[in-house]
Amino acid sequence: MSTAPLTDPAVLAARRAALSAPHMAPLAEFAAALRRATGLPVPDADPADGGVRARLLLLLETPGPSIDRSSLVSRDNPTPTGGNLRRFLAASGLAREEVLIWNAIPFVIHAPGARNRAPRRAEQARGLALLPPLLDLLPRLAVAVLAGRAAAAAAPVLAAARPGLPVLRMPHPSPTYVCTSPEVPRRIAAVLAEAAALLRGGRSAAA
DSSP: OOSOGGGSHHHHHHHHHGGGSTTTHHHHHHHHHHHHHHSSOOOEEOTTSOGGGOSEEEEESOOOTTGGGTOEEOTTSSSHHHHHHHHHHHHHTOOGGGEEEEESSOSOOSOTTOOOOOOOHHHHHHHHTTHHHHHTTOTTOOEEEEESHHHHTTHHHHHHHSTTOOEEEEOOOSHHHHTTOTHHHHHHHHHHHHHHHHHHTOOOTTO
């Protein structure tokens, strides 16, 4: 797909309206509570994905500076990272209804107009403290994929909240990382294939 779906105002309006759907309403309420508690922008999860019915949590790092275009954490955002996510997830065979995409630091850390930057330690700690209440909304969760260094820091939180949950780590799908080496896209594809195998109840792709 050459054009990101959320560049279409009608598609974006339909996604925003779907935040009240049963699979999304608890997550929309959660994001709204975070906005009130932090006083910061917190984008919503994408209603085109699995919502509270998701079996796979794909945890990215932070909302990018351009997130206000859609206010959704989505593979369909008109960004280079969104384009890579669409490509890798489509190739993995993971069904959209199985996946929830979220951020380890769910609130925007960038000043208006500023470029993307790595989260500070205090921001990372604050974001990870907000992860357990999200997990409480995901009763079917069967595997988590942590994308990037900041997301990888969520592993102990996931282990404490969901003992025994398979947790996989992969590079972040940002072009900043994907373009550094052919090994990076291969690693991303392999981890997502392993996650898909786990959901099917098959053997790990890394086995």
